[in-house]
Amino acid sequence: MPRSSDLIGLPVLTSREMKRIGRVQEILLTKDGSRICGLVLDGGGLLHHRRVLDFRAVKMLGATHVLVEETYLASEAGTCCGDSLHGLPVLDVTGEELGMMDDIHFDPSTGRIVALQLSRGFVDDLLGGKGVVAVDGPLLAGEAAIMLNASGEHSGGIHV
Secondary structure, eight states: OOBHHHHTTOEEEETTTOOEEEEEEEEEEETTSSBEEEEEESOOTTTSOOOEEEGGGEEEEOSSOEEEOOOBOSOOTTEEEGGGGTTOEEEOTTSOEEEEEEEEEEOTTTOBEEEEEEEOOHHHHHHHOOEEEEOOSOOEEOSSOEETTOOTTOOOEEOO
16 A cells, blocks of 8 residues: 655646656545545746645556646645644553554555554664554544544544
């Protein structure tokens, strides 16, 4: 499964003319934390508005390029920057810390988030590698932590 960090910096081409329209600068997630909904392109400059491609317009995600239909999100309401979750502690439903959020694994055809890559610190990562935990339920993310499989009184979602 690809990771969100794999997308950052990739050139984006239109599928019809094979024209380069920018590079992926950051990703946007749905507020419920379930999928990638947009790709922010670089190159807006001072006089240009921010361009956010609708992830549903992605036709192909390759190792070196992204091929898209040129369809943009009309509004960023209901989205969250994927970078805002980086470095937050990830907790299970018992409140035990599993590690710090390092990256997002997603399904390239739908953008659905399928796993979180976790860091347990430089030495542990070096000795044992980074951990990956599957996302099989709603996420609840706030300013200080991310809870996996949030249920019960929490409706899930990203609240940063």
